[in-house]
Amino acid sequence: MNLAEVAKRAGVSMATVSRALNNPSIVKSHTRARVIKAVAELKYHPNLHARTLAGGRSRTIGMIVSNMENPFFLDIFRQLEADALAANFEVIVANTDYQPARLVSSIRLMIGRRVAGLAVVVSEMDPYLIDELTDSSIPVVFHDVGTARENITNIRVNYRNGIEKIVRYLHSLGHERMAFVGHHASLGPTSERQTSFSRAVVQCSPPVEFRSVTHADGFEGGRLATRELLATGFEPTAIVCVNDFMAVGVLRELREHGLRIPQDVAVTGFDNIKLSEFSSPPLTTVHIPRQQIGHIAFECLVPGRNSPRIPGREIVIDPEFVVRESTGPAKKK
Amino acid sequence: MNLAEVAKRAGVSMATVSRALNNPSIVKSHTRARVIKAVAELKYHPNLHARTLAGGRSRTIGMIVSNMENPFFLDIFRQLEADALAANFEVIVANTDYQPARLVSSIRLMIGRRVAGLAVVVSEMDPYLIDELTDSSIPVVFHDVGTARENITNIRVNYRNGIEKIVRYLHSLGHERMAFVGHHASLGPTSERQTSFSRAVVQCSPPVEFRSVTHADGFEGGRLATRELLATGFEPTAIVCVNDFMAVGVLRELREHGLRIPQDVAVTGFDNIKLSEFSSPPLTTVHIPRQQIGHIAFECLVPGRNSPRIPGREIVIDPEFVVRESTGPAKKK
DNA sequence: TTGAAAGCGCTACCAG
DNA sequence: CTGGTAGCGCTTTCAA
Numbered sequence: 252m253n254l255a256e257v258a259k260r261a262g263v264s265m266a267t268v269s270r271a272l273n274n275p276s277i278v279k280s281h282t283r284a285r286v287i288k289a290v291a292e293l294k295y296h297p298n299l300h301a302r303t304l305a306g307g308r309s310r311t312i313g314m315i316v317s318n319m320e321n322p323f324f325l326d327i328f329r330q331l332e333a334d335a336l337a338a339n340f341e342v343i344v345a346n347t348d349y350q351p352a353r354l355v356s357s358i359r360l361m362i363g364r365r366v367a368g369l370a371v372v373v374s375e376m377d378p379y380l381i382d383e384l385t386d387s388s389i390p391v392v393f394h395d396v397g398t399a400r401e402n403i404t405n406i407r408v409n410y411r412n413g414i415e416k417i418v419r420y421l422h423s424l425g426h427e428r429m430a431f432v433g434h435h436a437s438l439g440p441t442s443e444r445q446t447s448f449s450r451a452v453v454q455c456s457p458p459v460e461f462r463s464v465t466h467a468d469g470f471e472g473g474r475l476a477t478r479e480l481l482a483t484g485f486e487p488t489a490i491v492c493v494n495d496f497m498a499v500g501v502l503r504e505l506r507e508h509g510l511r512i513p514q515d516v517a518v519t520g521f522d523n524i525k526l527s528e529f530s531s532p533p534l535t536t537v538h539i540p541r542q543q544i545g546h547i548a549f550e551c552l553v554p555g556r557n558s559p560r561i562p563g564r565e566i567v568i569d570p571e572f573v574v575r576e577s578t579g580p581a582k583k584k
Numbered sequence: 585m586n587l588a589e590v591a592k593r594a595g596v597s598m599a600t601v602s603r604a605l606n607n608p609s610i611v612k613s614h615t616r617a618r619v620i621k622a623v624a625e626l627k628y629h630p631n632l633h634a635r636t637l638a639g640g641r642s643r644t645i646g647m648i649v650s651n652m653e654n655p656f657f658l659d660i661f662r663q664l665e666a667d668a669l670a671a672n673f674e675v676i677v678a679n680t681d682y683q684p685a686r687l688v689s690s691i692r693l694m695i696g697r698r699v700a701g702l703a704v705v706v707s708e709m710d711p712y713l714i715d716e717l718t719d720s721s722i723p724v725v726f727h728d729v730g731t732a733r734e735n736i737t738n739i740r741v742n743y744r745n746g747i748e749k750i751v752r753y754l755h756s757l758g759h760e761r762m763a764f765v766g767h768h769a770s771l772g773p774t775s776e777r778q779t780s781f782s783r784a785v786v787q788c789s790p791p792v793e794f795r796s797v798t799h800a801d802g803f804e805g806g807r808l809a810t811r812e813l814l815a816t817g818f819e820p821t822a823i824v825c826v827n828d829f830m831a832v833g834v835l836r837e838l839r840e841h842g843l844r845i846p847q848d849v850a851v852t853g854f855d856n857i858k859l860s861e862f863s864s865p866p867l868t869t870v871h872i873p874r875q876q877i878g879h880i881a882f883e884c885l886v887p888g889r890n891s892p893r894i895p896g897r898e899i900v901i902d903p904e905f906v907v908r909e910s911t912g913p914a915k916k917k
Numbered sequence: 918t919t920g921a922a923a924g925c926g927c928t929a930c931c932a933g
Numbered sequence: 934c935t936g937g938t939a940g941c942g943c944t945t946t947c948a949a
Contacts, residue, residue, distance in 0.1 A: 253926055264936045269928060279934060294719045299696040300633040300642075301926035304941045309633075320658060329653070332679070341693065343676045346665070360674065363632040386627045470862045503862045529803045529836045531864035586942055597920045602944060612918060634942035637925050920949080925942105932937080 252295050261289035272297065303365065312342045312552055313361035315354065317373040318468055319346045321496045322524040323541060327372055327394070330545025338553060340367065349435055349468070351375045362387050368552025371397065372544075374438040392548045395440040404551040405565040406544055410440065411447040413537040413570040417491055417519050418451035420535075420572065422459065425581035426489040426517060431463040432476045432501055433493040444493050444521065462487070466497075473500025481508060488516060488581040495520035495527040498534055502577070513579035523573055532576035539570050585628050594622035605630065636698065645675045645885055646694035648687065650706040651801055652679045654829045655857040656874060660705055660727070663878025671886060673700065682768055682801070684708045695720050701885025704730065705877075707771040725881045728773040737884040738898040739877055743773065744780040746870040746903040750824055750852050751784035753868075753905065755792060758914035759822040759850060762794045765809045765834055766826040767801040777826050777854065795820070799830075806833025814841060821849060821914045828853035828860040831867055835910070846912035856906055865909035872903050 258265045263282060271278045271286035278286070289295070303309045312335050316324040332342045343364075345357035354375055361369050362383070368390040376396035384391050384403065391403045399405045421429060431448045435441050445463055452461045464480045466472035473492065477500070480487070490505075492498035498520035502512060510516050512532055520527050523538035547566060591598045596615060604611045604619035611619070622628070636642045645668050649657040665675045676697075678690035687708055694702050695716070701723040709729035717724050717736065724736045732738045754762060764781045768774050778796055785794045797813045799805035806825065810833070813820070823838075825831035831853035835845060843849050845865055853860050853869035860867040880899060 254928095255926080265927080266929085266937075267935055270935085273928080277934075282934080294716055296692060296695040296720070298637070298698060298926050299693070300636045300698065301941090302696075302928075304631070304633045304637055304925090304943090305927040305929080307928085307941065320655070320662070322653070325653060341678075345674075359629060360632070362629040363635075365631060365633065383627055387629070470858055474862075499859075499862050502864070506864065525803055526832075526859075529807075529832050531835070531839065587944095588942080598943080599921075599945080600919060603919085606944080610918075615918080631942050634925090635944075637927090637941090638943040638945080640925070640944085918949105921947090923944105923946085925944085928939105928941085930937105930939085933935085 252293055253298070257286070257289045257293055257295050260293060261285045309365050309367050310340045311364065311366050312340050312368045312370065312549075313364065313366040314342055314344045314370040315347060315357045315361070315373055316344060317347050317349045317375065319344070321468060321494070322526060323494065323496070323522045323539070324372060326524065326541035327370075327545045327548070330542045331370060331549050334546060334549035335553075338549075338555075340553060347373055347375065349373075349375055349438065351377055355380065358384065362389065365389075368392070370394070370548045370552065372548075374435060374440045376439065390552045392551045394544060394548070399565045406547060406568065407565065408440075408539055408568045408570060410443045410570075411450075413521065413539075413572070414444050414447035414491070415451045416572040417521075417535075417537065418448065418455070420574070421489045421491070421517060421519070421578065421581075422455045424489075424517070424579065427457060427459050427581065428485070428487045429459055429461045429489045429491060430480050430485065430487040431461065431491050431493070432473060432480070432497055433463065433465045434468040434472055434497065436463075436465045441493050448491055460485075468494070469496060470500035470503070473497035473502075474504040475500075477501045477504035489578070490516060490518050492518065492520050495522045495524045495530075495534055495536055498536075498577075499526060499530050502530060502532075513577055515582055517578040517581070519578060527575070530577075535575045535578040536573050537570045538573050540568060544568070585626055586631070590619070590622050590626055590628050593626060594618045642698050642700050643673045644697065644699050645673050645701045645703065645882075646697065646699040647675055647677045647703040648680060648690045648694070648706055649677060650680050650682045650708065652677065654801060654827070655859060656827065656829070656855045656872070657705060659857065659874035660703075660878045660881070663875045664703060664882050667879060667882035668886075671882075671888075673886060680706055680708065682706075682708055682771065684710055688713065691717065695722065698722075701725070703727070703881045703885065705881075707768060707773045709772065723885045725884045727877060727881070732898045739880060739901065740898065741773075741872055741901045741903060743776045743903075744783075746854065746872075746905070747777050747780040747824070748784045749905040750854075750868075750870065751781065751788070753907070754822045754824070754850060754852070754911065754914075755788045757822075757850070757912065760790060760792050760914065761818070761820045762792055762822045762824060763813050763818065763820040764794065764796040764824050764826070765806060765813070765830055766796065766798050767805055767830065769796075769798045774826050781824055793818075801827070802829060803833035803836070806830035806835075807837040808833075810834045810837035822911070823849060823851050825851065825853050828855045828857045828863075828867055828869055831869075831910075832859060832863050835863060835865075846910055848915055850911040850914070852911060860908070863910075868908045868911040869906050870903045871906050873901060877901070 347353040466476040520534040520536035527534040680686040799809040853867040856871035
């Protein structure tokens with residue numbers, strides 16, 4: 252089923268069918284009606300590949316994330332998609348599961364699709380890809396990783412700041428034995444949090460004893476990390492988690508060990524995903540404005556007429572500390 | 585950057601470049617090497633639209649879900665994607681947010697993309713779409729909604745069975761005031777659970793007093809539904825939720841009202857998403873085998889050589905009851 | 918083993 | 934306002 256058949260059925264030329272479909276206002280309403288009718292009767296669906304190829308442009312935005320399962324990424328996607336839909340774009344997502352090889356193939360795939368813009372919200376990164384993207388001249392937005400370029404905007408979160416707020420707060424509550432639960436210690440954005448943690452903790456006085464442990468991102472990872480941590484004999488009075496997602500697993504394991512939160516152990520998350528309000532107890536965390544990030548991403552990729560394109564920009568976001576019920580004064584010995 | 589430029593640079597014809605890329609073994613290794621080199625130097629990325637258009641086939645599978653945020657859908661997607669990747673396909677997802685209009689446009693989009701197969705895992709459905717899909721002759725798998733046809737396979741879950749197990753169990757524990765918390769009462773699969781609930785409850789003896797309440801899918805919806813329920817003055821000893829996702833919101837609101845789970849109120853979920861193990865308390869629920877569903881979907885869409893295509897099939901899945909800690913004996917008055 | 922050329926289905930330009 | 938037609942970038946015969 253193609254344009255030619257529709258044209259024949261409607262008794263007009265292919266060009267007219269094309270116009271009736273893409274720019275209805277410039278076709279006489281009578282003609283348009285015949286076309287619409289033929290389209291419906293034939294259940295015609297334009298071949299989008301042909302359309303994109305012929306038109307040269309694509310109304311598709313690509314997005315690549317590290318872990319769709321983590322609501323953090325999903326929230327950014329949802330906002331980006333909402334904005335895109337409103338502007339008559341669509342978004343296609345790819346998931347890397349934190350695997351650099353999958354990031355490479357996803358990026359290639361997106362370039363191959365000639366997306367109108369690409370949002371890369373991942374933790375892993377290969378500098379060669381930056382070049383490849385620069386050369387492709389596709390508008391790109393990176394979150395956390397990457398380098399600003401002519402066609403590349405960079406969104407960064409001041410993780411250090413967020414972590415420091417957490418550590419200071421815990422320290423002010425008298426915590427002197429802390430642990431950090433993370434994932435993928437070798438990847439930029441997550442290791443940044445871990446490093447910031449160590450740095451902040453070292454500066455405390457009275458001094459704080461601390462330890463770090465790493466597992467996969469997710470509930471299960473949080474649980475296993477905690478299990479491992481407690482098995483070492485270390486008894487933290489506070490556990491700082493790299494994100495809320497893992498923190499929920501941490502809560503679970505602590506409870507399994509008969510530890511109460513926050514009376515026996517304080518726990519903090521990061522990101523402020525919806526679930527952090529619904530966990531038990533609700534998590535003290537750091538808010539990363541995912542909606543705002545999604546918004547910014549879209550604006551960078553598809554600048555509206557009132558928001559001019561600002562190339563090679565770097566945007567820094569300062570996170571906000573949110574106190575809930577998973578933290579309290581350190582337990583007295 | 586296109587084939588012609590690569591061909592020129594490599595000093596061969598376009599046809600040869602194409603072959604070197606798609607079917608390397610039939611090109612002399614020396615020639616192939618020159619092509620590979622040219623491709624790399626030029627950072628050439630084949631235009632996938634042109635490729636699909638010329639080739640006539642697409643190695644893309646489409647998937648449409650109602651609510652990406654609900655891990656239930658995500659789990660099916662993950663399995664489908666894993667299988668697809670292994671077979672060198674890719675998957676693109678679309679999200680409808682339970683809006684029939686978005687289902688329509690998503691399906692049109694997928695047909696327009698000429699996907700190799702389409703998995704529709706939604707709750708809403710318009711019978712007209714079935715025809716449209718039948719005519720498109722694209723292999724389709726429906727979950728929960730739809731009708732088996734020549735090119736359409738149907739996966740169904742015996743919700744009634746699952747709900748009955750829950751109600752019987754609760755009743756055997758002495759619960760005589762139950763509530764059902766659902767979402768989208770007008771949509772097939774969710775209303776089926778609600779209807780099954782009413783039906784099961786009515787058959788109980790001693791009789792059970794019951795009520796149903798509906799809100800949006802999600803934590804917040806579960807919370808609001810519960811708030812509304814309690815505001816009526818009804819004091820259920822057990823709340824049966826349409827899914828785990830909402831159940832977590834229910835737990836939270838009950839706790840807010842000073843009610844203990846399961847001592848004061850028993851709560852059950854549905855689906856057995858990962859979170860149900862990590863909530864506090866872990867949820868008694870019904871397991872829907874999402875991995876299996878994802879698997880089946882892929883097999884139906886892209887039948888391997890050892891698994892012949894079985895058209896017009898209807899597959900029924902019987903869910904399994906999972907008891908955890910969110911349920912217990914009814915509170916004595 | 919390689920090259921030439923005919924489409925794939927559509928858009929967009931140029932005439933009328 | 935409508936029709937004719939030249940590509941868009943690639944795959945795939947058919948020949949060599």
